[in-house]
Each structure stands twice: as C-alpha cells, then as structure tokens.
Amino acid sequence: MPSPLEQVAWEPCILEPQRDRALEAYARRKQGIPNPAISYFAPVPWLARALVDLHPEYGLLLRLDHGVMDLVNLVVCQENSCRFCYAAVRAMLWAQGLSRARIEQMERDLLRADLPPRTLAAMAFGRSQSRTGPAGARAAREALARAGVDAEEMREIAFAAALVDFSNRAHTIAAVPVRPLERMPDRLHTRLMKPLVNFLIRRSRSYGRAQPLERIPEAPHRRLLQAYAGSPIAPALGAALEAMWASPVLARRCKLLIFAVVARGLDCEACGPEIVEALRKEGLSDAAIAEVLTHLDGPDLDRVERQVVSFARETIWYEPAVIQRRARALREHLTGPEVVEAIGVASLANGLCRLGATVLEPHENPSSQ
Amino acid sequence: MSWAFGTAALIVLAVLLAALYRQSRRAASLQVQLDAAAIELQHLQEACSRLAPAGVVQRLVAGGGAEADTAAERKVVTALFADLVGYTAMSERLEPAVLARVLNGYFQRASDVVHEHRGHVSTFLGDGILAYFGAVQPNPWQCDDAVRAALAMRAAIKDYNVELTREGLPPLGLGIGIHRGPGLAGMIGSRERREYGFVGPTVNLAARVQSLTRVHGVDILVTEAIRERLDSRFVLAPMPAEAVKGIAEPVVTYAVREDAKAGG
Numbered sequence: 001m002p003s004p005l006e007q008v009a010w011e012p013c014i015l016e017p018q019r020d021r022a023l024e025a026y027a028r029r030k031q032g033i034p035n036p037a038i039s040y041f042a043p044v045p046w047l048a049r050a051l052v053d054l055h056p057e058y059g060l061l062l063r064l065d066h067g068v069m070d071l072v073n074l075v076v077c078q079e080n081s082c083r084f085c086y087a088a089v090r091a092m093l094w095a096q097g098l099s100r101a102r103i104e105q106m107e108r109d110l111l112r113a114d115l116p117p118r119t120l121a122a123m124a125f126g127r128s129q130s131r132t133g134p135a136g137a138r139a140a141r142e143a144l145a146r147a148g149v150d151a152e153e154m155r156e157i158a159f160a161a162a163l164v165d166f167s168n169r170a171h172t173i174a175a176v177p178v179r180p181l182e183r184m185p186d187r188l189h190t191r192l193m194k195p196l197v198n199f200l201i202r203r204s205r206s207y208g209r210a211q212p213l214e215r216i217p218e219a220p221h222r223r224l225l226q227a228y229a230g231s232p233i234a235p236a237l238g239a240a241l242e243a244m245w246a247s248p249v250l251a252r253r254c255k256l257l258i259f260a261v262v263a264r265g266l267d268c269e270a271c272g273p274e275i276v277e278a279l280r281k282e283g284l285s286d287a288a289i290a291e292v293l294t295h296l297d298g299p300d301l302d303r304v305e306r307q308v309v310s311f312a313r314e315t316i317w318y319e320p321a322v323i324q325r326r327a328r329a330l331r332e333h334l335t336g337p338e339v340v341e342a343i344g345v346a347s348l349a350n351g352l353c354r355l356g357a358t359v360l361e362p363h364e365n366p367s368s369q
Numbered sequence: 370m371s372w373a374f375g376t377a378a379l380i381v382l383a384v385l386l387a388a389l390y391r392q393s394r395r396a397a398s399l400q401v402q403l404d405a406a407a408i409e410l411q412h413l414q415e416a417c418s419r420l421a422p423a424g425v426v427q428r429l430v431a432g433g434g435a436e437a438d439t440a441a442e443r444k445v446v447t448a449l450f451a452d453l454v455g456y457t458a459m460s461e462r463l464e465p466a467v468l469a470r471v472l473n474g475y476f477q478r479a480s481d482v483v484h485e486h487r488g489h490v491s492t493f494l495g496d497g498i499l500a501y502f503g504a505v506q507p508n509p510w511q512c513d514d515a516v517r518a519a520l521a522m523r524a525a526i527k528d529y530n531v532e533l534t535r536e537g538l539p540p541l542g543l544g545i546g547i548h549r550g551p552g553l554a555g556m557i558g559s560r561e562r563r564e565y566g567f568v569g570p571t572v573n574l575a576a577r578v579q580s581l582t583r584v585h586g587v588d589i590l591v592t593e594a595i596r597e598r599l600d601s602r603f604v605l606a607p608m609p610a611e612a613v614k615g616i617a618e619p620v621v622t623y624a625v626r627e628d629a630k631a632g633g
Contacts, residue, residue, distance in 0.1 A: 295600040
C-alpha cells in the first residue's frame with residue numbers, strides 16, 4: 001500500500017529516543033495504543049503530552065464528525081508533506097477497519113470532488129489554513145460559511161487543522177522514523193492484531209462535553225482561548241500553553257521570540273500584537289523587538305536566542321529534508337533538550353498563529369482584553 | 370431440442386463470462402491508471418507549489434487555469450538580476466558545447482544559492498538570471514535574503530572559477546543588481562505557455578542597476594530602497610548617482626562589500 005508521500009525525502013532522525021515509562025503509559029492510556037514517537041519528545045515533557053492531549057479525537061470535539069476530521073488530517077498532512085503523520089493517519093484508518101482499497105479510494109477522493117460539499121469545504125478550509133495561513137483566512141472562512149458550516153464547527157475544523165500543523169512540524173523537523181508506521185499494515189502480527197487495535201482505538205476516541213472556561217492563563221493567546229470558551233479545547237490548550245511557558249529548558253523570552261518571528265513571517269495581525277506586548281514585559285525595548293523582527297538578529301539576543309530566532313523562520317514554509325538538515329545543524333549550538341523544545345515551540349507557534357488568524361478578528365487591541 | 374437449448378445457453382453464458390472478464394480487466398487497468406494519475410497530480414501540485422504561490426496553484430488545480438488568470442496580486446517583491454561579465458566575448462571564443470557546459474554549471478550554482486536563500490528563479494535570459502524574493506511566499510526578510518544570496522553567488526562563482534581555470538577555461542565575472550518595489554504578480558504568458566511572474570518597474574530597475582556594475586567596476590549593487598531596509602551589519606559603499614535608461618532621476622546605488630554578521 002504505497003502512499004503518495006513515500007517518495008518525500010526524509011533524513012535520519014535528529015533526536016535520540018529516551019524511554020520514559022510514565023509518559024509512554026500516559027499516551028497509551030489516552031490513545032488506546034502505544035505512541036511510537038513519544039520517546040523522541042520525552043526530554044521535553046510538555047511537548048510529548050501536548051502531542052497527545054491536543055489531539056481532537058480524544059474528547060475535544062463537540063460537533064465535528066470524526067470521519068471529516070480524519071480527512072482534514074489527511075489533506076493537511078499532505079499539504080505539509082509529513083510522512084510520519086500521514087502514515088499514522090493511514091494506519092489508524094486501516095486499523096479501524098477500512099480496507100486498503102477504501103483508503104486508497106479516499107486518497108483519490110482528496111484530489112477529486114465526489115465527497116459531500118460540507119466535507120469538501122472542511123478539507124479545503126484545512127488545506128488553506130495550513131497552506132496560505134493568514135493571507136487566505138478570510139476567503140476560507142467565507143467558503144466554509146457558504147457550505148453551511150456554522151461558526152462553532154468552523155472553530156473545531158480550524159483547531160483540528162492547527163493541531164495537525166503543529167504535529168506535522170514536530171514530527172517532520174525531528175525526522176521521526178517513518179518506516180515502521182508505513183509498513184504496519186503489511187506486517188503479519190499487526191494484521192493479526194487488527195481487531196484488537198481497532199477496539200482499543202474506538203474505545204479511546206470520544207466526543208467531549210461543553211465545559212465553562214474557568215480560568216485563562218496569564219500569558220499570550222488569551223484571546224484565542226476566549227474564542228474557544230465553552231469548548232473542551234480551551235482548557236486543554238490552556239494547560240498545554242501553561243506547561244510550555246513553565247518549562248525551564250528555554251527561557252520564556254526565547255520562546256516568545258520564536259512565536260514573534262513566526263507571527264511576523266506569517267504576517268499575522270491577530271497574534272503578533274499580543275506576543276510583542278509580552279516581549280515588552282520581558283524587558284525588550286520596542287527598538288530591540290523591531291531589530292529582531294526585521295533582521296532576525298540583534299545585539300540584545302543571547303547565544304541561544306540568536307540560533308532559535310533564525311531557526312524559527314525556517315519552520316514557516318519548508319521542504320522536509322531541508323528543514324531536517326537545518327534542525328540537525330542546530331544541534332551543534334544547542335543542547336539536546338533545547339533542540340527538542342525549540343522544535344516544539346516553533347511547531348506550536350505555527351499551528352496557533354494559523355489558527356489565530358482564522359478564528360480571531362485582527363486589529364483588536366490586545367491590551368483591552 | 371433440449372440439447373440444442375442447453376448448448377446455446379452454455380455459449381451465451383461463455384460469451385457473457387468472457388465479456389465480464391474483459392470488463393473487469395479493463396476496470397482494473399483503468400483503476401491502475403487512475404491511481405497513477407492521482408499520484409502524479411499530487412506530485413505535480415507539490416512541484417508547482419515551489420514555482421508559484423500555493424494559493425495560485427490551488428486556483429489553477431480547482432479552476433483549470435481560468436480563475437488563476439484573473440488572480441494577479443499586488444505585491445512588494447525584491448528582484449535580483451544577475452548577468453555574466455564578458456559573456457559575449459567568451460561565447461565567440463568557446464565551442465558551443467563547452468559554452469553550454471560552462472553556462473549550465475553557472476546556472477546550477479546560482480539557482481542553488483537563490484533557492485538556499487528562499488528565493489525563486491523566475492527566468493534565465495541568455496546569460497542572465499532573474500530571481501525574486503517574497504514573490505512565491507510572504508517574506509518580510511526578503512532584502513536581507515536577496516543580498517545574502519548575492520554574496521553567496523559571489524562566493525560560488527569564485528569556487529567555480531577555480532574549476533574553470535584548472536580546465537584552461539576563462540574565469541567568469543558577475544554583475545548583480547538588486548531592487549525592491551511593488552508590482553503585479555500572477556500567471557503571465559500566452560494561452561499555450563505561461564509562468565508565474567512579476568511585472569512592474571521594479572524588475573526594469575534591477576536590470577538597469579545590474580548594468581551599472583560595469584560603470585562602477587563592482588559586482589553587487591543595491592538601490593536606496595534595499596539599503597534602507599537592510600541589516601546595518603552589511604558593509605556598503607555609496608556610489609555616485611547615475612542616469613539610467615527609462616528612469617527620470619539619476620539612480621543612487623550602493624556596492625555591497627560584505628556581510629559582517631557572517632564574517633565576510
């Protein structure tokens with residue numbers, strides 16, 4: 001069952017896997033089956049957990065059909081040329097009982113137009129959010145509305161696509177090995193265990209329940225979290241963001257700079273001002289911020305910041321093998337956990353910036369919130 | 370009677386089975402072709418995304434090209450125009466096959482450098498190269514990228530000249546002009562052949578500035594529009610303002626010496 005992405009060049013993995021039994025057990029409990037990538041991100045626990053906790057199919061959706069979400073996943077993975085995530089989605093579909101022929105049929109349908117109009121609109125929306133980012137956000141929203149999708153469902157589709165953007169980048173930049181997943185449906189023991197895997201996956205997938213947003217973390221992305229008030233997405237995303245900011249591997253200012261560079265590269269008017277405001281609170285002057293965002297460098301940056309700022313802009317638009325080689329070069333300057341965290345923060349920034357541009361109105365003053 | 374009827378029924382059944390078999394073979398063959406076409410289309414779309422903005426590719430795929438015709442966008446882009454110095458004299462001295470090999474080696478190195486610095490080679494014009502920064506994807510760092518690409522082209526040509534000299538071939542000289550400004554980006558060309566391009570005075574001025582490299586005896590020149598957005602760590606030298614064809618005012622340019630950040 002060769003996938004269209006199997007010809008995408010993929011470098012050897014740049015991270016050393018690190019066994020963390022507690023994390024592995026956590027992922028297994030939540031996803032029903034072992035997560036083959038979790039050990040690569042174990043040095044930065046918030047990242048490993050976010051890659052599990054933010055998956056929409058585990059209780060974060062209220063309205064969006066899981067089948068439609070799977071198709072949005074597939075097109076965004078294709079868009080980002082992420083062999084790992086694409087193979088994972090295919091393996092999940094196969095384990096859930098879809099025959100190889102049916103999966104191949106679905107892949108052909110992604111390029112043709114014989115799916116229901118709402119599904120096609122959701123796929124086009126996910127593709128646009130990932131591909132053109134803020135520049136195409138308004139047109140994508142309008143197209144979805146024309147297909148009869150309401151605002152709440154639109155926000156869920158946008159979150160599903162943003163999560164895939166995040167996950168795709170994390171797995172692609174780290175060059176997590178893909179062959180075991182790509183070969184999974186061909187192996188005898190996985191074929192024999194397919195009914196059990198299917199049962200475990202189905203048991204772990206669920207829709208969420210509406211829940212009030214009791215607390216918004218004191219950090220950027222308050223407006224984004226408010227946009228999801230009432231949805232289980234808000235507390236899950238809030239917790240992931242809090243854990244990311246609290247992580248001691250890279251300094252908070254360094255992480256903010258990554259977010260700022262990604263927002264600048266995407267020309268995102270929705271997220272950029274909030275991040276710049278947070279950088280001011282970290283003691284960077286307006287002139288220093290402008291210098292960094294204009295030239296990706298500045299005298300106020302320390303050694304690590306200088307490296308991650310240049311790296312962050314590479315994660316906005318990339319070819320897998322090129323970004324993988326650049327991430328490998330980063331290892332010469334940063335420690336192992338610093339590289340993992342830089343990959344994680346840049347990946348999350350790309351997902352959230354594209355999401356913010358889609359679900360938030362620009363030009364609002366963040367300080368008034 | 371019943372024997373004849375049975376035989377006829379068997380013949381009809383055999384014919385039907387043969388037809389069914391042929392149809393199933395044909396369906397399988399069509400399925401294989403469809404799969405191959407789908408994968409090819411996917412690859413084509415990915416390849417096109419490197420040559421034109423993703424939104425344009427999306428519209429081309431969805432609308433069969435018609436919609437993309439009307440989808441030209443106003444953009445601010447940095448244009449880099451590079452030309453070989455002394456190419457005409459060299460073309461008269463070298464065998465066409467040798468000339469083509471030398472030229473291809475130069476084009477390959479220059480294209481790799483442009484790509485490495487997030488630029489997009491739009492056209493090869495004789496011995497010239499026209500590249501854009503910020504045309505295919507938004508790029509707020511396009512001026513720095515273009516000038517770093519020019520410096521990397523200078524280094525690449527220097528390395529290439531070592532190879533050429535070793536083969537007894539004349540070394541190449543390079544002139545590069547860089548300018549930034551607005552224009553219209555979109556699919557340009559005839560109905561039969563079109564490419565993603567950028568039109569406007571920005572491209573003309575980049576080409577004119579490139580020709581000024583001969584006047585000033587330098588290899589890389591940038592305009593004031595580039596200088597004012599450039600990282601202050603680039604080492605620039607102001608050149609006297611010169612009149613150029615098609616521009617009313619004399620053009621102020623700066624020669625690029627080095628990128629102090631990269632240590633030269």
